[in-house]
Amino acid sequence: MKKLLIIPLITLSSFVLAQKIDKLFDEQKFEEITSLEKESSSFTGEELYKLGFAFFRQENDDKAIEYYDKALQKGFNNAIVFYHKGLSQMYQKKYDEALKNINIGLESAPLAEFYFEKIRIYNIKEDLVNQEKTFLEALQKSREKDNWYIKIVLFGGSFYYNKKDFARSEKIYKDAIAILPKEYELYTKLIKSLNAQSKFSEANSYFEKMRILYEKKELPEDEMKFKNLNVDEFNWKNQVVNVHKYFEKPKEMLAPLYVLYLIDEEGKKVQRKFKIEKT
Numbered sequence: 001m002k003k004l005l006i007i008p009l010i011t012l013s014s015f016v017l018a019q020k021i022d023k024l025f026d027e028q029k030f031e032e033i034t035s036l037e038k039e040s041s042s043f044t045g046e047e048l049y050k051l052g053f054a055f056f057r058q059e060n061d062d063k064a065i066e067y068y069d070k071a072l073q074k075g076f077n078n079a080i081v082f083y084h085k086g087l088s089q090m091y092q093k094k095y096d097e098a099l100k101n102i103n104i105g106l107e108s109a110p111l112a113e114f115y116f117e118k119i120r121i122y123n124i125k126e127d128l129v130n131q132e133k134t135f136l137e138a139l140q141k142s143r144e145k146d147n148w149y150i151k152i153v154l155f156g157g158s159f160y161y162n163k164k165d166f167a168r169s170e171k172i173y174k175d176a177i178a179i180l181p182k183e184y185e186l187y188t189k190l191i192k193s194l195n196a197q198s199k200f201s202e203a204n205s206y207f208e209k210m211r212i213l214y215e216k217k218e219l220p221e222d223e224m225k226f227k228n229l230n231v232d233e234f235n236w237k238n239q240v241v242n243v244h245k246y247f248e249k250p251k252e253m254l255a256p257l258y259v260l261y262l263i264d265e266e267g268k269k270v271q272r273k274f275k276i277e278k279t
Contacts, residue, residue, distance in 0.1 A: 021047050030054035040067070045076025053084060061088040079109035087117060095121050110141045112148035119155060132159065139172070145179055150186075157189050161196070169193040184210065184219055188230050195232040207231060207245060214247040223247075228259060239265055250277075 021043075024033050033054035040051055052067030068085040086101035102118050105111075115138035122131040135156040142149050153176040160169035173190035180186065187206055194203035210229055213219050223229060232243040242261045250257055258276040263269070 021050055025050045025054070028057075030057040034058060034060075034063075040070075043074075045071045045074035046078075048074060049076055049078070049081050049084075052081075056084060056088055061092050064088045079105040079107075079111075079114075081105075083109075083111075083114050083117075090117065090121055090124075095125055110143050112138060112142040112144055112146060112152055115142060116148050116151055116155075119152065135159065139175070150176070150180065150183055153186065154189065157186075157193070161189075161193060164196075166193050166196040170197070184213070184223070191229070191231045192233065203231065211247045236262070239263055239271070240267065253277075 021033060021036065024030075030053075033051060037051065040048060043051065048067050048071035052064045052071060055061075055063035055067065065085055065088050068081050068088070071081050082101045083105035086098040086105065089095075089098035089101065099118065099121055102114055102121075106114050106118070115134060119131055119134050119138070122128075122134060135152050138149075138152045139156060142152070153172060157169045157172045157176075160166070160172065170190060170193040173186050173193060176183070177186050177190065187210055191203045191206050194200075194206070207229065210219065210223075214223065214227070217224060226244070227248060228244040228246045230242055231245045234241050234243070240263045242263065244259045244261070246256050246258065248255075256275045256277055260274040260276065261270045262272040262274070264271040
C-alpha cells in the first residue's frame with residue numbers, strides 16, 4: 001500500500017516543480033531557477049534547457065552548456081537548444097563550434113535571430129565573404145519578419161553602403177520596405193543610398209512621404225522631437241558629416257533648411273553642428 005502511495009506523491013511533486021520552473025522562467029527569475037539545480041536529476045528535457053538558459057542569463061556559459069547538453073540527452077532537441085548552446089560558445093570564443101550548433105538550429109527553424117548571431121560571429125572573425133553570404137540567405141529564408149529581420153536588413157544595407165555599392169544597398173532597403181512599409185528607419189537608409197547615387201529626385205520623393213507622416217505625427221519619437229531626417233553623409237578631412245533635412249518647410253528668411261553634424265575622428269560623438277538657412 002505504501003508503494004502505491006509513493007508513486008502518485010512523486011508524480012505530484014514533479015508536476016508542482018515543473019509548474020514552479022515554468023512560472024519562474026516566465027517571470028525571468030533566473031537566480032531562483034538556478035537555485036533548483038540540486039533537484040535537476042528529476043527535470044524533463046525542457047526544464048533542463050530552462051535551467052541552462054537561466055545560467056546563461058547569469059553569464060555562466062559553462063553551466064549553461066552543461067544543461068543544454070543534458071536537455072539534448074533527454075530528447076529535447078528543439079532548435080532553440082542548439083541556438084542557445086551556440087550563443088554560449090560564441091561568448092566563449094569557440095566560434096567554429098558555435099557556428100555548427102547555430103546551423104543545426106537553422107535547419108529546422110530558419111529564424112532571423114539565429115541568422116543575426118551567425119552574421120555576428122562572421123563579423124567577429126572578419127569573414128566578409130560569409131557575412132555577405134549569410135545575410136543574403138537570411139533575407140530570403142527568414143521565417144519571421146521581426147525586429148531581428150530588420151537588424152539584418154540594416155546590416156546588409158550598411159554592408160553594401162560602406163563598400164560604396166549603393167545600388168545593392170538601395171535594393172535591400174526597397175525590398176524590405178515593400179514587406180515592412182511602416183519601418184521608417186529603412187526610409188532614412190534608402191534616402192541616403194539614393195542620394196549617394198545622385199538620385200536626388202527619387203530620394204526627395206521618399207523624403208516627402210516622410211514629411212507627410214511627420215505632419216500627421218506618425219513618425220517615431222526621435223524624428224518628431226528633432227523635426228528632421230538624416231538624408232546624406234560625406235567625408236570631410238577624414239571625418240564624417242551627417243546631413244539632416246528639416247521636415248518643416250521654411251516660411252521666412254533664415255529659417256533652417258538643413259543641419260550638419262561633424263562627427264569626431266573616432267566616430268563616437270558630434271564635434272560640431274552647423275545649420276544651413278534659407279537666404
